[in-house]
Amino acid sequence: MANSRKTILIVDDDTDYLFQLKFHIEKMGFDVVTAESQREAENILKNIKPDLAILDLMMENEDSGFILSYKLKRMYPDVPVIIATAVSAETGMSFGISSEQERQWIKADLYLEKGIRPDQLHREILKLLKV
Amino acid sequence: MEVVDILVVDDEPGIRSGVTRILRNFTVSYPFLEDDIGFNVIEAATGEEAIDIIKRSSPAIVLLDNKLPGIQGVEVLQFINQNHPDILVMMITSYASLELAVRATNIGAYDFVPKPFTPQELKSSIENITKHYFLRRMTRKLHREGKQVRFQFLTVLSHELKAPLNAIEGYLKMMQEKQAGNDIDSYMDFIDRSLARIQSMRNLIMDLLDLTHIESGKRQRTLREIDLTLVARSAIETMTPLAIQRDVNLSLQTTEPVIMLADSDDMEILFNNLISNAVKYNKPSGWVKCSISKTASEVTLVVSDSGIGIEPEDIPKLFQEFTRIKNPQSKNVTGSGLGLSIVKRVVDLYGARIDVQSEPGVGSAFTITFPLPGSDTLNDGI
Numbered sequence: 031m032a033n034s035r036k037t038i039l040i041v042d043d044d045t046d047y048l049f050q051l052k053f054h055i056e057k058m059g060f061d062v063v064t065a066e067s068q069r070e071a072e073n074i075l076k077n078i079k080p081d082l083a084i085l086d087l088m089m090e091n092e093d094s095g096f097i098l099s100y101k102l103k104r105m106y107p108d109v110p111v112i113i114a115t116a117v118s119a120e121t122g123m124s125f126g127i128s129s130e131q132e133r134q135w136i137k138a139d140l141y142l143e144k145g146i147r148p149d150q151l152h153r154e155i156l157k158l159l160k161v
Numbered sequence: 162m163e164v165v166d167i168l169v170v171d172d173e174p175g176i177r178s179g180v181t182r183i184l185r186n187f188t189v190s191y192p193f194l195e196d197d198i199g200f201n202v203i204e205a206a207t208g209e210e211a212i213d214i215i216k217r218s219s220p221a222i223v224l225l226d227n228k229l230p231g232i233q234g235v236e237v238l239q240f241i242n243q244n245h246p247d248i249l250v251m252m253i254t255s256y257a258s259l260e261l262a263v264r265a266t267n268i269g270a271y272d273f274v275p276k277p278f279t280p281q282e283l284k285s286s287i288e289n290i291t292k293h294y295f296l297r298r299m300t301r302k303l304h305r306e307g308k309q310v311r312f313q314f315l316t317v318l319s320h321e322l323k324a325p326l327n328a329i330e331g332y333l334k335m336m337q338e339k340q341a342g343n344d345i346d347s348y349m350d351f352i353d354r355s356l357a358r359i360q361s362m363r364n365l366i367m368d369l370l371d372l373t374h375i376e377s378g379k380r381q382r383t384l385r386e387i388d389l390t391l392v393a394r395s396a397i398e399t400m401t402p403l404a405i406q407r408d409v410n411l412s413l414q415t416t417e418p419v420i421m422l423a424d425s426d427d428m429e430i431l432f433n434n435l436i437s438n439a440v441k442y443n444k445p446s447g448w449v450k451c452s453i454s455k456t457a458s459e460v461t462l463v464v465s466d467s468g469i470g471i472e473p474e475d476i477p478k479l480f481q482e483f484t485r486i487k488n489p490q491s492k493n494v495t496g497s498g499l500g501l502s503i504v505k506r507v508v509d510l511y512g513a514r515i516d517v518q519s520e521p522g523v524g525s526a527f528t529i530t531f532p533l534p535g536s537d538t539l540n541d542g543i
Binding site: 044046047049050053054057144145 | 324327328331332335340341354358
């Protein structure tokens with residue numbers, strides 16, 4: 031375990047998803063800060079530098095998650111960002127950030143489908159936090 | 162094989178001949194198309210030359226450098242947007258920054274390819290944009306056939322139906338795994354939240370039924386002389402418990418009967434939706450007033466409130482399906498996002514008109530005006 035508790039920012043406009051994710055991540059031993067919109071998250075980021083952020087893709091706009099990720103990376107280049115979305119499962123669209131080219135545009139470290147099991151998520155978080 | 166014209170606009174001859182060389186024998190195929198696609202590259206060294214070529218033979222795709230000797234790439238992009246919105250533009254840019262990407266895509270560029278690019282990078286970008294070109298062509302075809310609207314509706318609907326299921330499934334799994342321990346009381350919050358999602362899903366399904374009834378025309382419409390104040394009173398009674406809970410005063414301003422030839426279920430849909438919105442999007446100690454009036458040529462219903470109001474830019478979106486205006490004041494309001502689109506359909510059926518007046522923070526008024534038989538505006542449809 032890490033010496034000091036790490037803080038994870040979760041942003042999602044579905045309050046139940048937010049509630050569940052917060053519950054799981056707190057059980058993993060992290061502190062959690064939540065926001066329900068891109069705007070709210072931007073305000074939080076002015077005062078808090080999280081150790082990691084998990085962002086929903088579609089909030090106020092279809093690409094809120096990308097924009098937020100970009101802004102977050104500009105403020106705190108070293109904070110890893112996970113973008114979580116149910117987009118591909120629901121619309122059949124698919125995109126990832128596996129290719130170098132995509133990674134240039136989409137400023138996120140990991141792209142996850144919603145509905146990932148908590149233990150898998152835990153592993154990904156630890157990997158990104160390098161603990 | 163289908164051949165797609167690509168215009169490459171760059172003042173560096175090396176880039177132009179490079180693109181031509183790379184794409185000469187390049188073909189792409191997509192699972193949704195029977196034919197392979199090949200490319201025919203046309204070259205232009207300046208923006209002016211590019212515009213000439215576009216005017217003569219509109220290519221499918223334009224690869225556009227921003228730094229050009231005469232007019233800039235962005236100006237060519239603007240010309241294309243204004244005159245040939247079908248053309249897809251990919252900007253070639255020497256520095257890849259999201260800001261520039263966002264700016265150019267905001268004014269209509271489809272994508273970017275950073276310079277210098279490898280043949281493989283160019284090919285994959287071209288493959289991407291060509292796919293978009295053909296998908297859009299197919300989408301237009303669907304749209305012409307009226308299928309697209311249906312498809313969008315179903316896509317959004319499936320999202321709206323899956324979101325509560327996912328939430329409830331999440332809570333059930335947490336309970337199954339006893340994530341909050343062995344005490345059932347620790348799970349009350351999960352249960353309450355699940356029940357709330359079930360309720361909102363039920364509302365959505367009820368609204369959908371209203372919508373399909375109106376759409377299919379299957380429901381027997383019984384036009385009778387009815388007193389609209391009775392319908393309004395019954396809607397107000399239905400909403401009273403919620404109004405008390407929200408500390409909102411509900412009143413019917415009209416005492417005299419107002420008789421109109423209409424289907425009472427249709428009228429119920431109108432009053433229920435407008436009054437429930439007015440209560441839900443209100444403030445503590447607020448009010449909702451409903452009034453009905455009749456002249457020789459028309460009947461007018463007005464539902465006004467002292468609610469949170471609607472921003473002017475949101476008003477055009479109000480009657481679209483699944484529109485829910487999201488802001489801090491409305492975030493705790495539940496709704497299917499279908500109510501006003503249902504209202505609009507009923508209004509259209511009666512050849513009536515709905516108007517919205519609203520001031521953010523002050524309140525809104527929804528006015529429905531029905532033309533009466535004998536007046537010029539009568540719609541023969543009902």
